[in-house]
Amino acid sequence: MEMCIIKRILLSNYEGIGNFIMNTPAFRAIQTLYPTAIFDIHINPKRGTEFFAEPFGNLYHRITPYSNYDLGVFFFGKHGIKANIKREILLSFPGRHAFKIHEVEHYMLVARKLGYKGETPSMYVPNVITGYLNGIRGKKICISIGYLKSANKWYKKHFGNANYIKLIKNLLTNNPDYHIILVGDYLDEATDGRIITKACNHLSNYHTFCGRFSAIKETVGLINECDLMISNDSGLCHVASALDKPTIALFTPFTNPIKNKPFNKDGHALMLPSIEEIVILAKKYLL
Numbered sequence: 001m002e003m004c005i006i007k008r009i010l011l012s013n014y015e016g017i018g019n020f021i022m023n024t025p026a027f028r029a030i031q032t033l034y035p036t037a038i039f040d041i042h043i044n045p046k047r048g049t050e051f052f053a054e055p056f057g058n059l060y061h062r063i064t065p066y067s068n069y070d071l072g073v074f075f076f077g078k079h080g081i082k083a084n085i086k087r088e089i090l091l092s093f094p095g096r097h098a099f100k101i102h103e104v105e106h107y108m109l110v111a112r113k114l115g116y117k118g119e120t121p122s123m124y125v126p127n128v129i130t131g132y133l134n135g136i137r138g139k140k141i142c143i144s145i146g147y148l149k150s151a152n153k154w155y156k157k158h159f160g161n162a163n164y165i166k167l168i169k170n171l172l173t174n175n176p177d178y179h180i181i182l183v184g185d186y187l188d189e190a191t192d193g194r195i196i197t198k199a200c201n202h203l204s205n206y207h208t209f210c211g212r213f214s215a216i217k218e219t220v221g222l223i224n225e226c227d228l229m230i231s232n233d234s235g236l237c238h239v240a241s242a243l244d245k246p247t248i249a250l251f252t253p254f255t256n257p258i259k260n261k262p263f264n265k266d267g268h269a270l271m272l273p274s275i276e277e278i279v280i281l282a283k284k285y286l287l
Contacts, residue, residue, distance in 0.1 A: 008037060009034060009039050009071045011027060012041075012078070013041075014042065014044040016235055020043070021239065022263070024242075025104050025122065025123055026104075026107035029111035029120075030110070040069070041057045041059050043060070044061070045061040051215075055124065055126075067084065070085075071086070071087050072087070073089045078090065091106075096255070096259065101258070103259050104120065123238070125220060126220065127224065129225065130225065132209070132222055136179050138179050139178050140181055140225065141179065141228045142228065142229045143180060143182050145188050145231075146231075157255055158252075163275065164196050180203075180207065182209065183210060185219075186211045193210035193211055223243060229241075230278065230282065231249060231250065232250050233250075244265075244266070246267075246285040247268070249262050249267065249269045250273060251270065251272070252271075266285065
């Protein structure tokens, strides 16, 4: 009965790329429940999620008090929204280390509450191909570094520049078929990308695209052309997982692999791994 009267729905996730991508299965499930409803998607204009949100509805950075909705779902807080909403669902978010299920399944709790009984849908990322790596023959290993000097706590996720350098050199030594593709945004390049490239640029199979692109679409396309992703817990890690790329996620005690490990079947989480552990696992994926 309720499904017949739900005509306009607000879905809100004001967080970053990784959180948003992990939210997309719940978006898909809710859209299945209300196939004729109009969906508005509330996103943060500073977090780069527009590219991933476009298929799910009309995008808004701000919701006016005069907006009217039959249903409003807030996956990560209300962020001051005071619209006229007949029914609200505000998902509680436990502390990072209190999670006992994956973040994807946590978001899916809302869809289940609304009556969705199917399997959890896959995460969504646009299937972009850029062609930047067309001239590179062999196994392409994407490495997403994050930045160590972040102003917030996320630097605690970082694997360490010295470790990345050792990993790259180890992967390329005696493996002429391997190519390293370094990715990251302008902040990654301004801090850690330059350090890593200075140490590795003499290696013929090392290629850096760190800081090259202003649009996330280009980086997504680059990841899509690679055979393997190695990354700290980051938005790009979840991009690779959503593209169903073999993904090795490097975790520190600051992060929770139960909550944020790669969600695809070829995803693997390693807590404070040695270089040798990563290389052994990478070679298995690249056989």
